[in-house]
Amino acid sequence: MTSTFTDLPRLMSLMTGDEKHGPAATSTLDALWVLYDRVLRVSPESVDDPGRDRFLLSKGHGPMAYYAVLAAKGFFADSLLPGFGSYDSPLGHHPDRVLVPGAEISSGSLGHGLPLGVGTALGLRAQGLDGGGGPAVWVLIGDAELDEGSNHEAIAYAGAAGLERLHTLVVDNASATYGRPGGIAARFEAAGWSTATVDGRDHDALYDAFTAPHPGRPRAVVARVEGKEG
Amino acid sequence: MRERFASTASRLLDDDPRLAVVLAEIGKDGFADAGRTHPDRVINVGIREQLLVGVGGGLALTGMRPIVHTFASFLVERAFEQVKLDFGHQGVGGVLVSAAGSYDWPAGGFTHMAPGDVALMDTLDGWTVHVPGHPDEAEALLRDAAAAGDDSVYVRLSAHANAAPRDVAPGRFLTVREGRDGVVVAVGPMLDGVLAAVEGLDVTVLYATTVRPFDGARATGRHRRGRRRYGRRPYGRRTRRAVPRGHVDGGRERRPRRRSAPGARARHRPA
Numbered sequence: 001m002t003s004t005f006t007d008l009p010r011l012m013s014l015m016t017g018d019e020k021h022g023p024a025a026t027s028t029l030d031a032l033w034v035l036y037d038r039v040l041r042v043s044p045e046s047v048d049d050p051g052r053d054r055f056l057l058s059k060g061h062g063p064m065a066y067y068a069v070l071a072a073k074g075f076f077a078d079s080l081l082p083g084f085g086s087y088d089s090p091l092g093h094h095p096d097r098v099l100v101p102g103a104e105i106s107s108g109s110l111g112h113g114l115p116l117g118v119g120t121a122l123g124l125r126a127q128g129l130d131g132g133g134g135p136a137v138w139v140l141i142g143d144a145e146l147d148e149g150s151n152h153e154a155i156a157y158a159g160a161a162g163l164e165r166l167h168t169l170v171v172d173n174a175s176a177t178y179g180r181p182g183g184i185a186a187r188f189e190a191a192g193w194s195t196a197t198v199d200g201r202d203h204d205a206l207y208d209a210f211t212a213p214h215p216g217r218p219r220a221v222v223a224r225v226e227g228k229e230g
Numbered sequence: 231m232r233e234r235f236a237s238t239a240s241r242l243l244d245d246d247p248r249l250a251v252v253l254a255e256i257g258k259d260g261f262a263d264a265g266r267t268h269p270d271r272v273i274n275v276g277i278r279e280q281l282l283v284g285v286g287g288g289l290a291l292t293g294m295r296p297i298v299h300t301f302a303s304f305l306v307e308r309a310f311e312q313v314k315l316d317f318g319h320q321g322v323g324g325v326l327v328s329a330a331g332s333y334d335w336p337a338g339g340f341t342h343m344a345p346g347d348v349a350l351m352d353t354l355d356g357w358t359v360h361v362p363g364h365p366d367e368a369e370a371l372l373r374d375a376a377a378a379g380d381d382s383v384y385v386r387l388s389a390h391a392n393a394a395p396r397d398v399a400p401g402r403f404l405t406v407r408e409g410r411d412g413v414v415v416a417v418g419p420m421l422d423g424v425l426a427a428v429e430g431l432d433v434t435v436l437y438a439t440t441v442r443p444f445d446g447a448r449a450t451g452r453h454r455r456g457r458r459r460y461g462r463r464p465y466g467r468r469t470r471r472a473v474p475r476g477h478v479d480g481g482r483e484r485r486p487r488r489r490s491a492p493g494a495r496a497r498h499r500p501a
Contacts, residue, residue, distance in 0.1 A: 050292070050293065096319075097320060097321065098321045104291070105291070105320060106315070106319045106320055106321075109311065109315055111280075112284060112312070112315055112316060114284075115280060115281045115283075115284025115285060115287075115288065115312070115316070116284050116285075116287050116288040116291065116316055116320070117288060118275075118281065118284070118285055118288060119284060119285035119286060119287055119288015119289045119290075119291070119292075119296075120288040120289075120291050120292055121288075122250075122270070122273055122285060122288065122289060123250070123288060123289040123290075123291065123292030123293070123294045124292055125270050126250055126270040126271050126289075126294060127292065127293075127294070149280070150280040150281065150284065150312075153275070153276075153278035153280055153281035154281055154284070156276070156278075157275050157276060157278060157281055160276075
């Protein structure tokens with residue numbers, strides 16, 4: 001059965017028992033869907049293919065939307081979802097790549113995904129897989145996760161190294177206590193990244209931002225969604 | 231040993247396309263030639279140790295075997311969470327190569343000492359730890375580590391060395407001399423000092439260049455008739471109390487290892 005975006009609330013409710021989800025639980029949902037539905041070249045059949053696109057969920061908190069999208073795309077059965085967080089379930093409160101089919105990294109501690117993504121992009125390049133049609137690396141981080149200094153080590157280096165196959169998706173629900181004066185995209189631009197800031201609920205705008213060419217530079221897309229409190 | 235590391239790893243890069251060296255400025259001069267030959271596999275991330283280790287984990291996720299190098303204090307202590315999560319928690323392995331552990335460079339001050347490096351690695355599962363005592367041994371152990379599949383290996387290089395190399399085998403203690411009154415396990419660069427100290431004593435001296443896993447059978451089996459066992463190691467063991475007895479060091483000892491720390495200064499002696 002092919003799932004669509006409208007199936008995702010039902011899949012999430014299998015984990016939460018709640019048909020209506022607050023903004024925080026779904027902040028990543030639209031961007032994740034557009035990536036997996038229209039952009040990433042990865043499927044349940046290609047999870048071990050060296051040439052697959054990689055999606056690294058760095059912000060491992062609140063992974064229900066991620067699990068729902070993976071289930072919708074057939075990486076694992078819907079029947080796993082009701083066990084979310086229980087003793088025998090592979091679906092923990094933070095994803096574990098060894099347990100969750102389709103998960104590229106284990107995450108939960110903030111600030112690890114982007115350095116791992118830099119290493120992944122470098123590894124693909126060293127293996128000659130970084131051509132125009134080569135695999136892309138996507139890392140999803142949250143706006144507050146940018147507080148972690150490790151991200152800034154990765155942002156500075158990736159820009160200088162011109163890691164074109166590396167992409168960062170920042171889901172911005174304005175949850176960073178001190179904000180980001182000057183804007184999130186400015187941090188990446190200053191380091192030499194190509195950037196776009198779009199409405200994180202507008203699927204066509206997300207798609208356009210995800211697929212715009214950015215020769216010789218890594219790409220950052222800031223997806224703005226309603227505030228955590230809203 | 232650091233010079234030998236650079237020359238050995240550079241040659242390994244020529245031979246094995248799966249290997250990549252990751253640096254954070256420290257040690258980069260030794261890889262200048264290799265970097266020209268293998269620009270995509272000699273990676274210097276700048277003075278960024280979290281990224282250094284994270285990049286190593288990311289390379290391993292693509293099937294490569296990273297060799298990650300900097301001073302022990304920055305590699306193991308500063309970036310410890312990256313070692314814990316970006317390798318172990320991802321289910322991938324790599325080779326970490328440190329320099330200047332413990333008190334290798336006392337003039338550098340406490341910022342450049344890492345007496346707890348091996349103790350910290352003891353809190354993680356599955357790491358092999360090599361402590362060579364001579365550049366020739368460092369080369370042999372580095373080659374073994376690079377070829378060790380997807381194993382996680384920590385190679386602890388020192389500025390200090392014994393006068394002559396020994397014919398060491400990875401994972402095995404070497405019996406240097408036999409005696410009846412006890413067993414001394416000398417780790418890496420401590421061997422020459424130990425041999426001088428036990429001159430005239432009827433003790434066995436075992437030479438350990440791989441300390442994890444600990445060759446407990448050799449230390450406690452064949453030589454169990456010896457009443458005393460001593461370890462002389464160039465690193466501290468303060469966090470050892472957090473590790474269940476027998477888990478780390480072979481498990482056949484009947485008394486706490488911590489009781490004997492001959493030669494250790496009071497502040498480094500277990501309470």
